[in-house]
Amino acid sequence: MFNFLFQDRNKEIQSLAEVISLDMAKVNLSKLAIEKAMLMIAKAIAKSDILIQTDNKEKRKEEYRLNIQPNDHECGTVFWTEVVKELLTTTEVVIIPLGGKYYRASSWQTTDSVLTERTYRDITLTCAGYDYSTYKSFRSSEVIHLRYDNARIRLYLQNVVGQYDKTLEAVNTMMRLSSQPRFKLKTGDNQVFAEELDDGTKRRTTRSKYLEKIKRLLESDELLVFPESTGVTLESMQITTNVKAEELAKMALQINNEVANAFDIPEAVFNGNITEKSDATNEFITYAVSPIAEVINDTLTAYKIGINDYCKEKEKVMVWLARFKHVDVVDSAVNLDKLRGIGFNYDEIREMVGYPLLNTEFSQARALTKNYGEEDNSNAAQET
Incomplete structure (x- = not known):
């Protein structure tokens, strides 16, 4: 997949500038493509709502902190975008709850316990561009530690770093040559x-x-x-370079496709070539976004719900990815009508398409207009 990063550089000195120019273009294009891929996944998570499925009003209040304002200086979109970007880059993120607010840790030390809870100490919090060191210790159950390991992403990032080293070596050679006129x-x-x-x-x-x-x-x-x-x-003697626009365009497309494959993003979505009949957006959510969302779901459920309420009350936390995909209410009118017919109320349907809730007795009433009861079942729902 990454063969373009390891080309033979045994060329004549006269073409060294062209080698450097091509290598620097590859590095810049790779950085741009990696940043784009991470932002696509991070924005999908940030745009989605984090829901707490519970009847406990105190726990439901946490949705405000999780979605709107995790702390006093960051909104939910910025906070979760940075969390997901760091998760994709470093494979782990620690979120510290303090005073009912959430802060992202930029550095920390932890014990290596396996059978007991670990202790987190020497923590540095980062918030809105500033760092704050706290000397308070936390147990594993008191922090939100997200972990996500994607081998292909790690391999690609490592190869890009290797490309940096080779490019800098070539640049140093060029500097030595240019310092001595020929x-x-x-x-x-x-x-x-x-x-x-x-x-x-x-x-x-x-x-x-x-x-x-x-x-x-x-x-x-x-x-x-x-x-x-x-x-x-x-x-x-003058060393000249001539990189054609067609070569850069071809290189950019190759790098974009390789980055998209590394992050499990469909190439059509990454390059913006989605057609009306394409399922690329659904594949993007399924293969690129959902694995990250599941990590957040499991970690937040463990922290906010716990094993007792999860088993007894069936409570859990979930990233509602349905809010990420745009829904055209005109094109989806027939399907939305079917949801109404099987028991969804108007507020639930309006929430799915991003409309404000009415919160009226009429909008929260349910009306079954189809009979999906079993045969000979006297309690089957009747048409209204």
Whole structure:
């Protein structure tokens, strides 16, 4: 998948600038593509609502902190976008609850216990661009520790770092070359070199001595006039580069597709080539976003609900990804009508499409208009 990162660089010095230019373009395009992929997944999570399925009003109040304002300085969209980006980059994120608010930890130390709870200490919190060190210790049950390991993402990021090293090595080579001017001496096939003595006479000299004399003249700080000899021409060598736009476009498409595959994003979604009949958006949610959402679901359920309420009350926390995908109410009118017919009330349907709730007796009433009872079942729902 990543063969383009490891091309042969055994080329002539004259083409070294082109190698550097191509390598730098690859690095920049890779950084852009990786950032785009992470933002696509992070924004999908941030746009979705985090719901707490419970009848406990105190727990439901936590939805405000989880969705709207986790802390005093960040909104929910910014907070969860940064959390998911860090999760994709470093494979783990620690969120510290303090005073009913949530803060992302930029660094921490933890014990290595396996059979008992671990202790988190030496924690540095980051919030709205500022850091704050806290010396308070926390147990595992008191923090929200998200972990997500994607081998393909890690491999791709490692290869990009390796590409940086190779590119910087080439840049250093170019800097050494550019710091020492290069000249090209053109002479005839049977060129005779001569030098003028102090008394005005001339004598023959070797080619190497003639070059040494020119070198001393070039290195001199004095204002000099170079005498022009018959059949001898001195020219400055320049290293030029020429990267065609078609090559960069082809390279960009190749990198975009490889990054999309690394992050499990359909290429059509990543490159913006979605057709009306395409299921690429659903595949993006299924393969790229849902695994991250499940990690958040499980971790928040363990922290907010606990094993007792999960088993007894069937309570849980979930990232409602249905809010991420745009729903056209006109195109979906028939399907929405079917939801009404099987028992969904108007408020539930309006919430699905992002409309404000009415919160009236009429909008919360349920009306079954279809009979889905079993045969010979006297308690089957009747048509209204």
